[in-house]
Amino acid sequence: MHEVAQSLPDTFCEGLGLKPVQGVPLMDLIADSYELVANFQAKPDDVLVATYPKAGTTWMQEIVDMIDNEGDVEKCKRAPTHIRFPFIEFFLPPPLKSGIEDAENMPSPRKLKTHLPFHLMPKSFWEQRSKVIYVARNAKDNAVSYYFFEKMTKAPPRSWEEFLTTFMQGNVGWGSWYDHVKGFWEKKDQHQILYLFYEDMKKNPEQEIRKVMKFLEKDLPDHVISKIIEHTSFSSMKKNPMANYSTMPSGLLDQSFHKFMRKGDVGDWKNHFTVAQNEVFEEDYKKKMAGTSLRFHTEI
Numbered sequence: 001m002h003e004v005a006q007s008l009p010d011t012f013c014e015g016l017g018l019k020p021v022q023g024v025p026l027m028d029l030i031a032d033s034y035e036l037v038a039n040f041q042a043k044p045d046d047v048l049v050a051t052y053p054k055a056g057t058t059w060m061q062e063i064v065d066m067i068d069n070e071g072d073v074e075k076c077k078r079a080p081t082h083i084r085f086p087f088i089e090f091f092l093p094p095p096l097k098s099g100i101e102d103a104e105n106m107p108s109p110r111k112l113k114t115h116l117p118f119h120l121m122p123k124s125f126w127e128q129r130s131k132v133i134y135v136a137r138n139a140k141d142n143a144v145s146y147y148f149f150e151k152m153t154k155a156p157p158r159s160w161e162e163f164l165t166t167f168m169q170g171n172v173g174w175g176s177w178y179d180h181v182k183g184f185w186e187k188k189d190q191h192q193i194l195y196l197f198y199e200d201m202k203k204n205p206e207q208e209i210r211k212v213m214k215f216l217e218k219d220l221p222d223h224v225i226s227k228i229i230e231h232t233s234f235s236s237m238k239k240n241p242m243a244n245y246s247t248m249p250s251g252l253l254d255q256s257f258h259k260f261m262r263k264g265d266v267g268d269w270k271n272h273f274t275v276a277q278n279e280v281f282e283e284d285y286k287k288k289m290a291g292t293s294l295r296f297h298t299e300i
């Protein structure tokens with residue numbers, strides 16, 4: 001499977017557009033295959049890491065894998081993140097494999113990833129009562145991270161101002177941040193959803209790792225927890241080729257200017273938002289987030 005990513009043509013991402021599926025812009029290849037994704041068969045022992053893009057997916061994936069492997073670093077270095085966690089909605093042009101095929105070929109218990117908003121999630125996850133770990137990140141840092149990520153792809157270049165406007169309109173891959181974080185928040189008590197925040201993981205990794213352990217029904221000794229904290233720290237993951245996406249071909253993810261493991265901070269938005277952008281953003285945020293009990297920290 002590792003070879004699949006390696007054999008992608010360099011031009012793979014060129015000209016990839018977005019197409020709406022039930023009002024959510026998705027990459028063409030994903031949108032065209034959405035019916036297959038909607039019918040994906042989850043299993044009761046699946047663990048799914050669900051996020052809006054750039055909210056800390058890879059970090060949570062490493063934490064889940066370390067807990068599952070009881071702190072065995074070598075086992076967690078068996079393959080890059082995208083192989084260890086099939087990305088269920090991701091479709092590659094034939095004859096390459098899709099996320100669904102990767103998931104179907106994986107022995108249980110499976111660890112999976114998605115960025116789908118709640119209303120596009122395959123229903124089988126709820127029918128099977130699979131465990132879902134959702135990570136949310138404050139909108140401003142999430143937007144900045146997404147902007148730099150876009151620069152690593154072959155998407156046409158655009159300014160921060162342009163990106164921010166599009167982000168606020170929800171016209172980026174996987175749609176509106178606002179709808180995404182609210183969608184899972186509103187449903188979290190009806191399903192097996194553990195809803196966590198990037199900012200809490202940053203502030204108190206041990207506390208959040210313990211929440212994940214409890215959710216996964218794992219009881220690990222303190223020295224293993226210390227090892228998990230260390231292995232999943234930003235500095236360790238930045239150096240770890242199995243967690244930093246350096247195995248991805250540059251045609252898919254070009255890290256020559258910006259790294260996937262870029263800053264890993266809370267509050268980096270302050271280095272990018274102008275005062276005027278912040279005012280407009282705040283005003284719009286209040287409207288879009290009115291009526292929800294969901295609260296974020298934009299600094300710690």
Ligand code: A3P
Binds near residue numbers: 058141146237
């Ligand atoms: P930045 O671009 O702000 O640095 P995702 O995995 O959802 O694509 O999210 C990527 C973001 O999470 C990037 O944010 C990346 O640096 C950050 N990240 C990844 N691992 C991290 C870790 N161990 N600690 C803190 N942030 C991490």
